Amino acid sequence: MGVAAQTREPGVHWVRAGETVYTIARQNGIDAYRLITLNKLSAPFNLFEGQRLALTGSAVSTGETTTITAALPASSATAASDAVNLTPSTPDGAVPAARPVFTDRADEPPDHPVVAHSSMQVSPPASAGGFVWPVQGRILSEFGPKGGGRYNDGINIAARSGSAVRAADSGVVAYAGNELRGFGNVLLIKHAGGWMTAYAHNDAVLVARGERVQRGQVVARVGDSGNVDRPQLHFEIRKGKQAIDPLSQLPRPSAAATTRRDAG
Structure with a gap:
């Protein structure tokens, strides 16, 4: 399912093509380190279009799996x-x-x-x-x-x-x-x-x-x-x-x- 079709959730960001951990953090006014730890991302922090990222602790997913549709350029x-x-x-x-x-x-x-x-x-x-x-x-x-x-x-x-x-x-x-x-x-x-x-x-x-x-x-x-x-x-x-x-x-x-x- 495309990013446009994703349901809006408070404290959640759906990754779009071309975005990185650092651009998403800046866009949402949070520290990149917090974004990484909240979502348990591992180096090299590759993201995928349509990936669900929690921006707050309350939005952390409990078992949800996001379908990967396309890899982003590094x-x-x-x-x-x-x-x-x-x-x-x-x-x-x-x-x-x-x-x-x-x-x-x-x-x-x-x-x-x-x-x-x-x-x-x-x-x-x-x-x-x-x-x-x-x-x-x-x-x-x-x-x-x-x-x-x-x-x-x-x-x-x-x-x-x-x-x-x-x-x-x-x-x-x-x-x-x-x-x-x-x-x-x-x-x-x-x-x-x-x-x-x-x-x-x-x-x-x-x-x-x-x-x-x-x-x-x-x-x-x-x-x-x-x-x-x-x-x-x-x-x-x-x-x-x-x-x-x-x-x-x-x-x-x-x-x-x-x-x-x-x-x-």
Whole structure:
């Protein structure tokens, strides 16, 4: 049945062609994160024409199944969510939630228990030379578990605001925007062999989606956008949807860069 034939219900939105979680949230004046959790949507948050979405807790469906009539084209925000896998698997019964990037603020509670991460060793990217450091600076937080059940999917590197952020390897820009909660201005680059790098908290992103970039090219400027309180770069390396410890893939840092390991 088409969207036009759907019965109007208070607190309910019927998805139309071309709409995304983010456009629907803006249109109805609610937070995209709340829309995702109310409807138990999982990354990459694909929507379908005719899909029923609750806008309020009282409108949450109790077993209704909506007929899928046509798939929507993925938006840039959907592509970003898919690329960084912001909704990791959760224990049975838990509501999937888009987890903001880990920051160095020790007083922030975790959004939910975090699982399905790995520090496994994998082969380096197929391109000659491998990854290079996106920026030089002191490491504020390394990859792995932190206190209070949090987990850092990458590393956070302190750097002066406005410093050049360089592409860690050649590739194609998969996403450039600020629609990912907690990450601020984000850049995602796809590389050969199923590799992906993510650069978050930028002051500005200097390349556009679909643009081809070269290893070492300046692609962004360091900033403090998103959920951080000092200039820094949050940097991730992923193989498929699996987060990999960047320090296992990057060359040894220069003598100018000092590393501090988090106590937990």
